Amino acid sequence: MLELIQVSKRFGATTALEPTSLTFERDATTVLIGPSGCGKSTLLRIAIGLVEPDAGAVRLDGTRLEPSTARALRRRMGYVIQEGGLFPHLTARDNVTLMARHIGRSARDVGTRLEELCALTRFPADGLERFPAELSGGQRQRVGLMRALMLDPDVLLLDEPLGALDPMIRAELQDDLRDVFRERGKTVVLVTHDMGEAAFLGDRVVLFRAGRIVQSGTARELLHSPAEPFVAEFVRAQRSILEDYR
Amino acid sequence: MIAPILLLCAVPWSQGPIQVGSKGFTESVILGEVVAQLLTVEGMPAEHRAQLGGTRILWDGLVAGELDVYVEYTGTLREEIFAGRPVASDAALAAALRDAGVRASRPLGFDNTYALGMLASFAAERGITRISDLVGNRDLAFGFSNEFMERDDGWPSLSARYGLPHTNVTGLDHDLAYRGLAAGDLHVIDLYATDAKIRTLALRVLTDDLEHFPPYAALVLWRADLEQRTPGIEAVLARLEGRIDEPRMSAMNARVEADGESEAAVAAAFLRAELGLRTRVREERRAARLLRLTGEHLFLVGVSLAAAILVGIPLGVLAALRRRLGRGVLGVVGVVQTIPALVLFVVFIPYLGIGRASTIAALFLYTLLPIVRGTYAGLAGVPRELVESAIALGLSRSARLRLVELPMAMRSILAGIQTAAVIDVGLATLGAIIGAGGYGQPILTGIRLNDPALLLEGAVPAAVLALLVQALFEWIERRVVPRGLRLETEGLD
Numbered sequence: 001m002l003e004l005i006q007v008s009k010r011f012g013a014t015t016a017l018e019p020t021s022l023t024f025e026r027d028a029t030t031v032l033i034g035p036s037g038c039g040k041s042t043l044l045r046i047a048i049g050l051v052e053p054d055a056g057a058v059r060l061d062g063t064r065l066e067p068s069t070a071r072a073l074r075r076r077m078g079y080v081i082q083e084g085g086l087f088p089h090l091t092a093r094d095n096v097t098l099m100a101r102h103i104g105r106s107a108r109d110v111g112t113r114l115e116e117l118c119a120l121t122r123f124p125a126d127g128l129e130r131f132p133a134e135l136s137g138g139q140r141q142r143v144g145l146m147r148a149l150m151l152d153p154d155v156l157l158l159d160e161p162l163g164a165l166d167p168m169i170r171a172e173l174q175d176d177l178r179d180v181f182r183e184r185g186k187t188v189v190l191v192t193h194d195m196g197e198a199a200f201l202g203d204r205v206v207l208f209r210a211g212r213i214v215q216s217g218t219a220r221e222l223l224h225s226p227a228e229p230f231v232a233e234f235v236r237a238q239r240s241i242l243e244d245y246r
Numbered sequence: 247m248i249a250p251i252l253l254l255c256a257v258p259w260s261q262g263p264i265q266v267g268s269k270g271f272t273e274s275v276i277l278g279e280v281v282a283q284l285l286t287v288e289g290m291p292a293e294h295r296a297q298l299g300g301t302r303i304l305w306d307g308l309v310a311g312e313l314d315v316y317v318e319y320t321g322t323l324r325e326e327i328f329a330g331r332p333v334a335s336d337a338a339l340a341a342a343l344r345d346a347g348v349r350a351s352r353p354l355g356f357d358n359t360y361a362l363g364m365l366a367s368f369a370a371e372r373g374i375t376r377i378s379d380l381v382g383n384r385d386l387a388f389g390f391s392n393e394f395m396e397r398d399d400g401w402p403s404l405s406a407r408y409g410l411p412h413t414n415v416t417g418l419d420h421d422l423a424y425r426g427l428a429a430g431d432l433h434v435i436d437l438y439a440t441d442a443k444i445r446t447l448a449l450r451v452l453t454d455d456l457e458h459f460p461p462y463a464a465l466v467l468w469r470a471d472l473e474q475r476t477p478g479i480e481a482v483l484a485r486l487e488g489r490i491d492e493p494r495m496s497a498m499n500a501r502v503e504a505d506g507e508s509e510a511a512v513a514a515a516f517l518r519a520e521l522g523l524r525t526r527v528r529e530e531r532r533a534a535r536l537l538r539l540t541g542e543h544l545f546l547v548g549v550s551l552a553a554a555i556l557v558g559i560p561l562g563v564l565a566a567l568r569r570r571l572g573r574g575v576l577g578v579v580g581v582v583q584t585i586p587a588l589v590l591f592v593v594f595i596p597y598l599g600i601g602r603a604s605t606i607a608a609l610f611l612y613t614l615l616p617i618v619r620g621t622y623a624g625l626a627g628v629p630r631e632l633v634e635s636a637i638a639l640g641l642s643r644s645a646r647l648r649l650v651e652l653p654m655a656m657r658s659i660l661a662g663i664q665t666a667a668v669i670d671v672g673l674a675t676l677g678a679i680i681g682a683g684g685y686g687q688p689i690l691t692g693i694r695l696n697d698p699a700l701l702l703e704g705a706v707p708a709a710v711l712a713l714l715v716q717a718l719f720e721w722i723e724r725r726v727v728p729r730g731l732r733l734e735t736e737g738l739d
Contacts, residue, residue: 048638049637050634050637050638070640071640071641071642072640073640074637074638074639074640075639075640077638079635079638079639081631081634081635083631085631085632085634085635086635087632087635087636087650087654087730088632088654088730088731088733089653089654089656089728089730089731090728090730091730098639098649099639099640099641102641102645102649131729131730131733132730133730133733134733147639
């Protein structure tokens with residue numbers, strides 16, 4: 001269980017995040033959504049310790065995230081960003097297995113886990129020897145996902161993982177992501193600005209605006225009983241224009 | 247880190263054979279050769295460290311014990327070394343030398359005073375025979391050796407004494423001045439009374455009608471402690487006193503500069519004719535010389551570059567990790583780069599002596615900047631999202647550096663080292679000025695003797711070596727830079 005307790009963050013004069021508390025349960029996918037600059041990414045980056053909050057605390061199963069515990073806790077969390085954030089000088093295989101090899105996992109364990117992950121993310125085995133520059137955008141994203149999952153983390157954090165992909169690949173990857181999220185025992189937090197994606201992937205959707213939570217609930221709740229006009233407006237803006245042609 | 251290496255280079259010259267020095271002009275090299283051969287044949291093994299830059303380097307080297315013997319001129323001692331001190335009389339000069347721990351022979355015989363010279367044909371055309379005649383010819387271009395521009399008896403006092411109004415006055419290398427004169431770019435230059443070029447270029451020496459220039463009698467200087475280390479050396483050196491008059495010196499200079507004989511051969515001929523001594527002259531073949539120079543040059547470049555890499559990469563890493571400190575490091579290293587190379591080469595002489603150690607220290611400092619900057623730029627250029635990805639994986643700071651950031655910076659680091667290496671090969675030729683050998687030696691001699699073949703013997707290998715170094719690093723880059731990074735910049739077809 002990942003807890004954020006009254007965390008807040010300012011960058012200079014702008015408030016990125018008002019004091020906010022959120023708890024992310026096991027076996028559940030939470031989607032953080034909202035317009036650009038609403039604080040959703042900052043929250044995720046606070047959770048993995050890339051941004052230090054001005055106040056408040058992050059706890060993973062009771063252990064507080066602080067400099068002395070950060071490295072150990074990060075190894076229990078997987079982090080995926082747009083385009084995968086792959087190291088260009090390493091092959092797909094080396095990107096995925098870098099951390100496992102660094103902490104001395106046996107070659108056999110690493111190999112077995114890699115096979116599982118290729119199957120899970122539907123990544124072609126012959127692509128493993130390729131460098132990021134030789135992979136397509138969708139493939140890079142799958143490698144990024146495998147890298148995050150390599151150590152079988154308890155928590156998976158994804159920051160707009162599908163943002164840079166074209167719609168066809170995006171739809172395909174959404175399906176695969178849902179399969180991955182259903183792996184047992186995982187706490188998943190995903191940041192997106194796409195309401196359709198949020199509804200498809202999220203057990204719970206948390207809508208942010210200007211650094212604070214506006215509404216938290218299922219996608220259906222946000223759609224049918226908006227807590228304030230902004231929620232309805234945000235949902236409506238995201239509805240496909242095509243629906244008007246029905 | 248570099249100090250022990252430098253010390254190692256400095257030590258061998260503090261013992262062993264007697265160190266004879268000479269300045270960067272033919273006469274001094276011949277006399278240095280005469281002294282070295284004379285001592286050697288008399289059972290006092292001596293080594294000649296030829297054409298070492300200017301007076302300061304020789305004198306400081308003598309006082310510091312880097313050199314044991316060299317031939318100097320009374321005018322230089324009075325006007326330059328002891329400038330501003332009361333050394334007008336011979337006794338006062340001897341006392342000043344004694345105070346510095348230096349002994350002097352009596353004069354060798356000739357007076358190589360400064361003089362002004364012009365092409366004889368041009369002087370006749372203008373009707374100029376005396377320095378006073380220059381006053382009425384204010385359109386003339388003067389080119390003086392750098393030493394002459396600054397000496398107390400040089401241009402400033404000369405122009406004041408004669409009331410010379412000329413403003414077109416250039417300071418340049420003495421040998422280049424002769425070329426300018428021959429080409430007609432310069433009309434009046436300074437020269438020495440025993441100059442071989444007076445005959446070979448048909449020069450007119452202008453009469454010093456106001457008797458401005460002091461006498462420049464040549465004498466041998468040696469360290470006082472040499473008399474304990476090598477008893478009897480005084481008597482041996484005294485055999486040269488009064489033996490070389492102006493025509494003889496001028497003829498020896500011409501045999502080297504006009505007839506292309508080696509200084510060693512001319513010195514040997516003199517010792518045989520004048521003192522009846524048979525010295526052995528070891529003439530080096532061109533191939534053997536090239537091999538030796540290459541070895542010396544590679545040593546200078548290799549040691550200085552290795553030290554610069556060992557120090558530069560960690561400094562670059564430090565600069566990237568601690569941005570505030572980094573700006574300071576880059577600033578300091580950058581300022582070092584702005585020091586003129588010649589200054590940097592001379593600056594270390596008081597601490598490291600003349601020769602390889604000082605040269606390597608100067609080259610080290612000069613090659614540091616590209617390496618530090620390449621390392622820093624490479625690390626600073628790693629995209630933020632990749633740095634964050636590495637942090638999020640849970641890698642420690644050192645693991646991030648080793649596994650992600652340094653490999654990604656590899657190309658920039660290598661480019662820095664490559665630049666440094668090419669600079670190093672070129673700059674190392676300056677080492678010859680302070681006696682470090684290498685390709686600079688034939689270049690210096692070639693300029694001095696106006697011998698293009700000799701000049702090319704240093705310049706061509708230096709250029710070839712620079713190209714080879716460049717090719718070597720391109721090969722290393724292909725081997726070392728990960729393929730994935732090369733793909734990224736080359737793009738995919």
